[in-house]
Amino acid sequence: MLLTVEGLYKSFKGVSVLENINFQVDQGEIVALLGQSGAGKTTIIRCLTGLEKADRGSILIDGQYLCKEENAESVYPDKATIYAIRKNLGMVFQSYHLFPHMTVLENVTLALTMVHKMSEEEARDKGTSFLRKLGLIEKLKAYPFELSGGQKQRVAIARSCVTNPKLLCFDEPTAALDPETTKDLAVLIRQLADEGMGILIISHDIPFVEAVSDRILRVVKGTLIDRENG
Amino acid sequence: MSYIVKVLPQILEGLSITLGTFIITLVLSIPLGAVIAMCRISKIKMIRSISGVYTWILRGTPLLLQIFLIFFGLPILGIQLFGRLASVYFAFILNYAAYFAEIFRSGIQSIERGQAEAATLLGFSPLQVNLKIIMPQVIKRTLPSIGNEIITLIKDTSLVYAVGLAEIFKIAKSISTRDVTIIPYLVVGVIYLLLTAIITKGINVAEKKVYYEE
Numbered sequence: 001m002l003l004t005v006e007g008l009y010k011s012f013k014g015v016s017v018l019e020n021i022n023f024q025v026d027q028g029e030i031v032a033l034l035g036q037s038g039a040g041k042t043t044i045i046r047c048l049t050g051l052e053k054a055d056r057g058s059i060l061i062d063g064q065y066l067c068k069e070e071n072a073e074s075v076y077p078d079k080a081t082i083y084a085i086r087k088n089l090g091m092v093f094q095s096y097h098l099f100p101h102m103t104v105l106e107n108v109t110l111a112l113t114m115v116h117k118m119s120e121e122e123a124r125d126k127g128t129s130f131l132r133k134l135g136l137i138e139k140l141k142a143y144p145f146e147l148s149g150g151q152k153q154r155v156a157i158a159r160s161c162v163t164n165p166k167l168l169c170f171d172e173p174t175a176a177l178d179p180e181t182t183k184d185l186a187v188l189i190r191q192l193a194d195e196g197m198g199i200l201i202i203s204h205d206i207p208f209v210e211a212v213s214d215r216i217l218r219v220v221k222g223t224l225i226d227r228e229n230g
Numbered sequence: 231m232s233y234i235v236k237v238l239p240q241i242l243e244g245l246s247i248t249l250g251t252f253i254i255t256l257v258l259s260i261p262l263g264a265v266i267a268m269c270r271i272s273k274i275k276m277i278r279s280i281s282g283v284y285t286w287i288l289r290g291t292p293l294l295l296q297i298f299l300i301f302f303g304l305p306i307l308g309i310q311l312f313g314r315l316a317s318v319y320f321a322f323i324l325n326y327a328a329y330f331a332e333i334f335r336s337g338i339q340s341i342e343r344g345q346a347e348a349a350t351l352l353g354f355s356p357l358q359v360n361l362k363i364i365m366p367q368v369i370k371r372t373l374p375s376i377g378n379e380i381i382t383l384i385k386d387t388s389l390v391y392a393v394g395l396a397e398i399f400k401i402a403k404s405i406s407t408r409d410v411t412i413i414p415y416l417v418v419g420v421i422y423l424l425l426t427a428i429i430t431k432g433i434n435v436a437e438k439k440v441y442y443e444e
Contacts, residue, residue, distance in 0.1 A: 049351055087353055097348035100444050101366045110362065115353035145443040163352065 001060075002027050002167055002198040003048070007069060008057035010043055017043050018222045021057070025167065030189060030199040032209035035219030041202040044219070045169050048200070049091055050082050062088045062166050090160030094172040096152045098144040098159070104131065105140040108159045116163060130158045134188070150181035157188065167198040174205045186212040237405050237414055241421070244398040247315070251387045251397070255322040256380065262323065263330025270335045281331070288328035294389050297321040301393045318390045322383075329379050337372035338364060370440045377433035384425050 001024050008021035018040050025031045035041050046052040048059060050066055054074040059066040064085050067074040076082065098107050105127050112123035131137055134154040144152060153173065160168055170189070174182045182205075189212050193199050202219075203209050209216055218225040269281035288296070301317040304310075341364055349359045391400035398421055402414035 051347055051351070083353060083355075086351060089351065091348070091351045093344055093348060095342075095344060097342070097344040099345065099349075099363055101370065101440075101442050111352040111354070114358055114362065143442055159352070 001025075002029075002062055003200070004058075004060040005044075005048070006058045006060075008044070008047060008059070009055045010040075010047060010052065011055055016222060018047070018054075021222075021224050023217055023224060025198045025200050027166070027198055028193050028196050030193050030201065030212055030214045032201040032203060032213035032216045033219050033224075034203060034206065034209050034216050036204055039219040040222040041204075041219050042171060043222075045091070045171055045200070045202050048169065049089055050076075050086060061085050064088075087163065088166045090163070090165035090168040092153065092156045092160055092168065092170045092173060094175050096144075096156040098152055098155055100144050103141050103143055104136060104147070104155050107144070107155055108162050111159070111163055127158070127162055130162050131155075134158050149176045150178075150184070153177065153181075153185070154188075157192075161192065161197075165197070167200065168192060170199070170201045170203075172203055172205075173201060174203060174208045182208055233411075233413060234417055237409075238417060240405060241398050241401050241414060241417055244396050244401040245421075247390065247395050247397040248384075248387045248399075250315070251318060251322060251390055252384050254319050255326050255383060258319075259323045259326035260330055260376075262327035264334055266327055266331035267334035267338060270331060271338060285328040285331055288325050289332070293321065293325045293386060294392055296325055297389060297393060300324075314393050314395055318393060318395060322386070326379065326383060330376070333372050333375045333379065334368060337368035340371055341367050366440070370442065373433065373437050373440060377430070377437075380429055380433065381426050384429060385422060 003025040005021055005023050008018055009016070010018040021044060023031065023033075033041050033044060043052060047054045048061075048066070053076060054067055056069055056072055056074055058068045058074070062085075064081070065077065066082065066085050067076045069075070077085075099110070102110065105124065108131060109120075109123040109127040112118040112126060113120060118126070128137070128140065131140060134157065136151060136154055136158070139147060139151060139155075144155070147155065153176075157168075173185060173189075177185060186208065189199055189201070193214075201209060201213065266281050266284065269277045270285070272278050272281075297318060300321045301314065304317070345363055345367070346359050349363045350356075354362065387397060388399035390397050391403065394400075398418050402418040405414040406412060
């Protein structure tokens with residue numbers, strides 16, 4: 001199993017946001033967390049990526065614990081281990097968060113050279129090949145402000161995928177897309193899953209998640225309900 | 231005209247102090263300001279508080295007062311700063327660092343948190359996030375404000391006359407008193423205008439270099 005979340009709890013200033021969240025994502029599987037705004041979907045994904053620390057519960061990513069429950073508390077490993085685990089994760093944010101001072105190619109290759117210590121040339125080749133695959137070959141030298149919403153999202157996907165993560169998370173991926181681009185995105189996500197990547201989508205877009213997901217879990221007021229059973 | 235030609239070399243003798251104060255303040259107060267800015271947004275409350283009080287005092291009192299306090303006050307406390315110039319540099323650096331700190335702090339806080347989060351998830355270390363992602367954007371956003379401060383700084387260097395240093399303004403004042411004419415003041419005004427014109431041009435070039443649309 002690529003991702004296993006067990007008994008996850010999270011509260012902010014005493015207000016419970018997540019309660020006993022349990023789910024799994026397998027290799028090549030597309031799982032969607034569906035729920036209304038404020039249901040706790042984003043908090044789940046932020047806990048998975050380590051951007052928020054869980055209060056209780058365990059998160060196991062590709063055989064390594066991002067956090068493990070001990071004495072009713074989530075215990076985290078040292079920073080180096082968290083960094084190593086994060087290398088298995090990619091995240092496409094709702095507002096993409098592309099780096100505005102860099103070109104499309106630089107956005108995609110920076111992590112390769114700075115984090116994965118790849119040579120400039122190797123990184124450029126790999127980045128270019130990813131961007132070609134995503135139909136952005138003509139935008140290599142463009143800056144984010146020159147791109148449409150759908151193009152920005154594909155750059156964000158390329159930036160996350162280029163480091164070969166095993167699990168890719170999408171936060172509200174269709175929030176700013178038109179119906180045509182949404183269809184293209186569904187095809188792309190399926191392609192990535194077919195290549196073996198585990199995909200976790202959080203969304204409130206029911207038609208989209210129904211079209212693209214293998215499994216849909218409903219998030220209601222911080223708890224998780226298996227849609228088929230719920 | 232012949233009078234201007236006569237007094238100009240005398241006035242320009244003070245340029246080394248004017249430019250020296252300007253360059254040393256600029257070179258040292260910008261990095262110090264960046265450090266104070268990081269302290270202002272530190273997660274540790276005590277560091278935030280101390281740096282907050284620092285900027286409040288340094289921005290809340292006149293630079294001239296600070297120059298006097300450092301020049302006359304520190305020797306009373308038994309601290310010798312190797313002469314007038316060092317006292318002046320010290321006061322200018324502390325004062326301008328406070329202003330630059332606030333400019334940098336507002337610049338850093340204007341960058342959406344998601345930028346740093348996206349970089350962190352790509353595996354960047356906190357130092358890499360700051361150097362490669364945050365700082366280039368902060369520089370671009372704060373450059374106009376930094377430019378204003380730099381222009382104010384060149385004009386503020388005239389304050390050093392208060393502790394007897396012969397910069398261009400003090401020399402012009404002496405000549406004006408001696409010859410009973412305001413022409414030296416006009417000459418010094420033109421020198422300041424030329425200096426600010428050069429600085430403005432430099433800032434414009436820098437702004438163009440780091441420009442990108444958001």
